[in-house]
Structures are given as structure tokens and as C-alpha cells.
Amino acid sequence: MEARLKEDRVRAEKASIPELYEKGYYGRPKGNELELRCVEAAFLLYREKLKIELEGKALNFRAFFEQASLREKNFELKYIVYKDLRERGYYVQPSSTDFRVYPRGGHPGKTAAKSFVYVHSERAPLPVQELLEAVDAAENVHKQLILAIVDEESDITFYEAKTLEPKGEMEQYYPKIRAEGTFLEDRVIVWEKNSSKKLYEYGFYGKALDSERLQLSLVESLYLLEKGVLGLKDRKGKSLKPETFLKKASLIEEAFFRKFKVYRALRDSGHVAKTGFKFGTHFRVYRKVKSPEKIPHSEYLVSAIPGAFEFRLPVMSGAVRLANSVRKRMLFAIEESEELRFLDIGRVKL
């Protein structure tokens, strides 16, 4: 079939429509011709199903590839992903979110598309708002959003990103007691044995300093302080209100309030949240802990991020990989003015 490159589109002769469009779902008819995107045309050129000329001169694969790379931003990235999907038997159509992909065995006209595929380079930071928009656009029409990340060596890793409202199963979020603690340099100690025991047992708060005393983290302390379960004094014996404690904790830990809001949301929705330090995240989250003697598997790792956050993709990739290696889901809790949104990002094999 004959075709011509014009700006960033390729126009193929009318005779190509039955085979390329009607059978192969390449391009879309426009007037008397078939209009192809550069990735489609490059793939057909590689498969020797198309001849492409520019200003009367035939372009070989290399010449077309160089031209397309000059004319379309991210052409190479998109071609790598398009080719990969096509060669694995998927019908793929260019769309507003890069590609629309049909389920295995399905094709345009027969089935609805299953996924929107969003192509991104490993190197470019990905603003979380851009990702959220793509997820919302997909979820609004009941599609799955797939993030195809092309690394510097042109390997593709596919991630599914979806929104989530996590729900825990704790019936009681904290023991109904009144404990007393001291705010030391950067943690809190509850000195009294019975309070220590109850906090630890009903809700898995803190960690034993020894058989009598319990250490609480800053987020745990503020949560219990707000709920009236904990009374707090500083080392000189002065009582601390939640607002004062929040200010002091914010000096110790950057972005403490954001982290606390995520902690509170997780606890208030019936989860048990503990530090995710060993996993490089803010929290590891259990849907239920009946007793600290029988700690179940934790379900999620959660990182609290600001609304203006930009993912550095190697970091995101490492976080998801680590979560998966310990059979947990990686969630990002996004702070958006007054509310929080949770984004679940997991690796998928297409």
C-alpha cells in the first residue's frame, strides 16, 4: 500500500482501508483516505505492509523513524509501547490518553476497550495531578488506567493505577482509658503499666520500652491526645494541648501534619497503622489486629504525599516493587486541601 507523510500524520491510499482499517483496526478513514498516526505507520512499515513517501521520495524505516521522531513528541516511547502491545496480539488505537487497548480476543466494534494506556518516560517526573486526571478519565468510563513506563534501556513496565477508599475492620479504634505520658525529645513515654498494656493490646499502639513502660510515636500520641485517651506533659511537667503538641512535632518532623492526617484517616476508618520505616514508606497498614500477640499480614504500605507531588518514576518503581515483594499493595495518600485521596499503584503484566 502507498502512503504519504504529511506533518505528523500518514495518509494511505483508499485501497488500504479494507485490509488495514477493517481487518487490522489501523488508523481511521478520512475523506477518501486512511489517516494513520506515526506509530501505526512505523509499525506497518516495519511489517512491510506500507510504503511511505515524503515529497515524492520513498522513506526507509530509518528515514521514517528519524522524521517521525522530529515531528511527534515522545514518538520513540510511544512506538516501543505500541509495537509491544500489537506484537502480543492486542488491538490498540491511539486516543487522548495515548492508547486505547482492547481486551484479549476483543476488537473495535465487537467489544469495548478495556484499558487506557498512558505512556511515560522513566526520566520525566510525573505530577500526581496529571496521573489523577488520567485515572479519573479512565474510571469515569469504567476503564482501567495503565501506566506504561519506558526505562532508559527501552524496557516497558506496566502499572495499573486506581483510586481506592480503604476500609478497615477494627471495631474499637482505641481503648477507653485515660493514660498519662511525657513528651521527651522526640517521642512519648507512658510510664504506668496498666495504661501501657491497654494501649498496646487494644489497638497495637506504641512499643514496650520495658515490661512497664510504653513508647508512643508522634502520630500515635497526637491521635490519642485528640481522642482524649492520652494526657501529655513535657519534661518540665507542663501540660500540652493538641495544638501545642502538633506545633512541636512539626518542628521534629517535616510534613508531620500531612502524615498525621493520613494516620488519622486510616485509624478513623478502622485500620491499624504502624510505621513503614523498614519498607521506606510512612505506614504499613493492617485491616485488623485482634491482639499484638497475633499480628496478621499487613495489607498496605502507605506514603503520604502533597497534592503538588511529582513522582520520580524510578522511586515509584522501587516502592511498588518492594511492596509487591512482601505481598502488600502500595498506596499513595494524596493531600488535597481538606480531603485525602488514595491511589493504589501496582505492577501488572499485560
Add this chain to the structure above:
Amino acid sequence: MEARLKEDRVRAEKASIPELYEKGYYGRPKGNELELRCVEAAFLLYREKLKIELEGKALNFRAFFEQASLREKNFELKYIVYKDLRERGYYVQPSSTDFRVYPRGGHPGKTAAKSFVYVHSERAPLPVQELLEAVDAAENVHKQLILAIVDEESDITFYEAKTLEPKGEMEQYYPKIRAEGTFLEDRVIVWEKNSSKKLYEYGFYGKALDSERLQLSLVESLYLLEKGVLGLKDRKGKSLKPETFLKKASLIEEAFFRKFKVYRALRDSGHVAKTGFKFGTHFRVYRKVKSPEKIPHSEYLVSAIPGAFEFRLPVMSGAVRLANSVRKRMLFAIEESEELRFLDIGRVKL
């Protein structure tokens, strides 16, 4: 035994020397008394081996703990680590790097100390220069440097940090050919089949775009360009020198030159380095790749960091955890003016 708190030291009566110092290796004799650090005194108070008073008034554990926290920076952190080590049967002495720890079964006077333990909070950033100094100080006297990181819930994770000069086993670092490539938007393509094959087979460079063409990453391209193995043109056919390519690549990738220097050092010392994207690091490193058909297990994950880098410890923890979960060592390549130093950080159980 009776003791008094004065400034940030505790002085115990002479009678304590035989039991506490000579048997237990607590404190050190000073004049007619035994001088204890606050962590030692708190531990002895908890064990009920000591009574401590301040200005004539006896201090209970809580009162002493609050006082010590006011008088010594990081007292709580150090106490948590000191208590943990002592309770697991190690002899521990305060030293310039927080603690000197004796090997199991050993004690002062009988054996040399095995490790220097450096205590750090999860929350405080750790400048890599500070860590390097501690590692150098330990290695100069043939000790192991242990980093004890206390997380917000007072759990301790121990890491060993040591310097390393990685040596690979590749005999030939690149094929002796002259390949030609085009620098596209953000990667390079070698169009010719034979060159593509040789680059891929002798050194595991690049990734096949298809059966004829090879894609090279930016670091691979610059390395081969510098070695005269690759000739490079831009999309308009203009030849690119290494300096020009370096400039262009640095616009695409932040800190490209640092990353390249680490890549070059790894290749030039006989390794095969490929992207570590899936692991959230710059490189995964093989000591030898005989053929891309038989890729062995990669030994290291490597992150290139500047000399002024500050570790955020949850991030470091996640990186080490991920490396260990795939049976690799986590190395940090530190750029120090003209030279590179490699730091190997791994989790250890004491």
C-alpha cells in the same frame, strides 16, 4: 549502690567499682568514684543495681529518664540501642562513635571491640560525609561500622556500612567494531544489524528494537562514543562529538554526568552495568555476562549520589530492603570531586 547525677554524668560511690566496672564493664573509674554515662546509669537503675539522687533527692526511673533526656541530646535513642545490645548479652561501652561493642563471648580486657555503633534517628537526615567519616574511623582501626537506626516507633534496624572497590570479571569491555547510531529524542538507535548484534552480544549493550536494530541508553552511548566504538549523528545527520552529546544528554537527564561517571567506572573495572529502574536505582551490576542468552544473577544495585548527599533514612532503608529481597548488595557510588567512592550498606542482625 549510691550515685549522684551531675550535669550529664552520674558518679557512683567507690564501692560500685568491683561489681559494676570490673565485672560488668559499666562506666570508668575517675578519682575515687565510678563515672557513668546517662544510658549506663538508666540501665542500671532499671535493673535496680543503682540508686541515683539529684540534689539530695532520690530519682525514680521516670524522673531520671526525664532529667537525662533534658541533659543529653539523643538520650532516648541511645538508651533504646544500649538496652537492646546489653540485654542481648553484648558488652557495650560509650565511645566517640556512640558505642563500642565487643564480640559475643568477648569483653574489655579480653578481646578487642568488634564494632563501632553509630546511633541515628529515622527522622534526621544523615549526610553521606558524616557516614563516610564514621566508616573511615572504624575501618582505620579494623572495626566494623554498625549504623543503628531507631524508627519512630523505637524499633531498631542495624546496618553495616563499609567501603568497597568493586571488581568485575569481563575480559573485553566492548566489541572492537565501529558502529553508527542516530541520537533521537532521548535515546540512540543503531540501525545496522551486524553492529547491533555485536554490541548486544559482547558486553550486553542496549536492547533490540527489532531483529535488526538496537536501542542504546544515554550512558551506554556516551561510553561507546568515548571509546570510539560508536559514531553518532543527530536526526538531521550532523555528527556529534562526546562533549556535545554529554551536553545534550545532560539536558534530558538531571545529573547525567555523575551517573555516567559511575557507569564508566563500573564498565572500566570489568562489570556490566544495566539500568536499575525496576529496583528504583541507577544500575544493576553484573560481574560478568558471557552472553545475553545466559544472563547471570546481578550482584549489586548501585545509586550514584553527590558528595553533598544526605540520606533520608526511610528511603535508604527501603532501598537496602529491596536489594536484599532480590539477593543483591546495595551500593552507593559517591562522587567526590575527581574520584568515586563506593559504600556498601546492608542490613545485619546483631
